[in-house]
Amino acid sequence: MKFGVKIMPREVILDTQGRAVEQTLKGQSFRLDSCRVGKFVEIDVPAATEAEGRDMVKKMADFVLYNPLIEVYEIQRLG
Amino acid sequence: MKFGVKIMPREVILDTQGRAVEQTLKGQSFRLDSCRVGKFVEIDVPAATEAEGRDMVKKMADFVLYNPLIEVYEIQRLG
Numbered sequence: 557m558k559f560g561v562k563i564m565p566r567e568v569i570l571d572t573q574g575r576a577v578e579q580t581l582k583g584q585s586f587r588l589d590s591c592r593v594g595k596f597v598e599i600d601v602p603a604a605t606e607a608e609g610r611d612m613v614k615k616m617a618d619f620v621l622y623n624p625l626i627e628v629y630e631i632q633r634l635g
Numbered sequence: 636m637k638f639g640v641k642i643m644p645r646e647v648i649l650d651t652q653g654r655a656v657e658q659t660l661k662g663q664s665f666r667l668d669s670c671r672v673g674k675f676v677e678i679d680v681p682a683a684t685e686a687e688g689r690d691m692v693k694k695m696a697d698f699v700l701y702n703p704l705i706e707v708y709e710i711q712r713l714g
Contacts (some may be wrong), residue, residue, distance in 0.1 A: 591678050
């Protein structure tokens with residue numbers, strides 16, 4: 557069962573990568589209000605049910621995938 | 636209007652970051668079949684309709700956000 561973990565910088569954190577992309581795009585006359593850059597981790601787990609899978613992925617995310625001080629994450633069920 | 640661009644390494648490409656996370660998790664006795672790591676870019680665009688917004692974001696993605704040789708991307712409408 558495949559899950560995605562979307563990890564984004566917290567709103568209060570200066571997102572330097574996002575700022576850089578935003579400036580590049582604006583410099584090329586693209587119209588945009590804001591841009592933030594995060595990570596996306598796809599994990600395939602051997603789970604019997606969606607609830608079990610989510611729980612496994614949540615444990616992994618809490619353990620190693622994100623830094624709670626500067627990031628927030630969200631788990632999505634994929635295809 | 637907010638859109639997300641999920642950018643993942645192509646299947647045929649060796650995903651070193653994903654491999655590293657996979658090994659770390661397996662080394663800690665987490666059960667998983669595979670893991671791939673990509674990027675997620677959230678862009679807020681001043682679009683009147685979803686179609687227009689998608690089109691704007693697609694142009695940005697094609698222009699600067701991803702490398703077609705090694706990555707694939709997917710646009711999602713966010714909240």
